[in-house]
Amino acid sequence: MSEKESANGAIASQSVECMRLREFKNFLRELVRERVNNATNAGETTRACISRNSNETYPVYSQEVSAEIIMTVWNHLQLKRCPRYFQISILRVVVAEVEQGFSNAKECEFTVKGSKDSNISGDNEMVYDLVKLQKYVVNNLEKLLTRLSDNSEVANIPNYADSGDLCLDGTKCNCNTDASTVAYTTGHIKNKPRKMEDRHTCLERFSELYQLKPTYSFYGVFDGHSGPLAASYAASQLPYLLSESLRSISNDLDDVTAYREAFEHTFLQTDKMFSQKGISSGTTAVCVLLAQRTPPSYGHLYVAWVGDSKALLVSPTVSLQLVKSHKPDAPDERKRIEMAEGGGTVMYVQGQWRVNGILNVSRSIGDYSVTPAIAEPDFVDVSLTAAHDFIVLGTDGLFDHVPENTIVDTIYKQLADNEQKIENIPKKLIELAKDGDSQDNITVVIVFLKNRLDIVENFQKY
Structure with a gap:
């Protein structure tokens, strides 16, 4: 193989090896561009928020927090179309940062409450508001992505790739293959x-x-x-x-x-x-x-x-x-309902069979x-x-x-x-x-x- 062919092969190999990395950098650039446009249109930086009103929230107890954090981060990464090969690692970092920062997170407005049921919380357990918790989590994710979009962090970006999904060391890489079949x-x-x-x-x-x-x-x-x-x-x-x-x-x-x-x-x-x-x-x-x-x-x-x-x-x-x-009118379900402790009935209300005249x-x-x-x-x-x-x-x-x-x-x-x-x-x-x-x-x-x-x-x- 000639030196020219070898050089061209090396360039092609590097291009393939870095495809996922380039995709993530493009993703970060788009986020920066989006923030600039939002700031221009709104006159100020638009903060990420959860699209729920004050009536669509519930208290979150300690054993429920991890699930809410994970799902909030994951949903936001999907919403922003974060490249697949960085999603899990970024989620892990954000979850760790959120859990570590809880004690100083005034924006979550923690409240101390007792619960009627000791299985949910103790007398002095922290209870979180769902919407405020979600906003806090999303803000932490946005802060991480903002840090990564800074030029000084470019060298650290590969550290946020999911394990084994970047090949920058000259080894064979499948980055040029389809990311995945549409699942x-x-x-x-x-x-x-x-x-x-x-x-x-x-x-x-x-x-x-x-x-x-x-x-x-x-x-x-x-x-x-x-x-x-x-x-x-x-x-x-x-x-x-x-x-x-x-x-x-x-x-x-x-x-x-x-x-x-x-x-x-x-x-x-x-x-x-x-x-x-x-x-x-x-x-x-x-x-x-x-x-x-x-x-x-x-x-x-x-x-x-x-x-x-x-x-x-x-x-x-x-x-x-x-x-x-x-369905309440199914023979086996109707029998179970009517034999339920405390009694139950199946009634035809508003065109449907309903449990106790309420639930269809x-x-x-x-x-x-x-x-x-x-x-x-x-x-x-x-x-x-x-x-x-x-x-x-x-x-x-x-x-x-x-x-x-x-x-x-x-x-x-x-x-x-x-x-x-x-x-x-x-x-x-x-x-x-x-x-x-x-x-x-x-x-x-x-x-x-x-x-x-x-x-x-x-x-x-x-």
């Missing part, structure tokens, strides 16, 4: 109601986020009622609590009973912790834990739910609805005043095969107004059209729901089990 896409709309009470969470990097050794991803859809607080709480706390439960089964990854018990404990604990706040809000929940397995296995799916949000597992020839909705689902998280409504989830597990292409999670605002075969056909059709962007597929489903006279909040999450080309190829075989 999921989401869509949601307030629609006709006055408030958006749905929430969802998509954690493709669930194991990395909560430092679990087996490789999992987690997806959840929460349809709130009587306000969004129960749904917001479940979206933040449930993944964290599930990760804690999963630590105990890491030595037996095929023990389905252990996964069932982990989900049951998590749902019941989430319900207990939220209900003890005395907030009149509740939520359905459908949660999917996707476990990767060593080839030739295609992985395993664990699904738990309360209420009437649904999960559809799709292959070209068969679509399997994994959820049996918890028989199981939920929250709803502490409707005692016959329980948070014990149902559970199914499925061994995935080469035929499975994707999972559709959605609230009743979608599934009650669009036939499942229409949902499936629409997704396959959109995927086969190269001019259609994947992120537009949920919008199409939402429009179909509105055409079907959906008056409710609508949320849809599509989890892809293989890349787009393989899904299309698999579909065209049949």
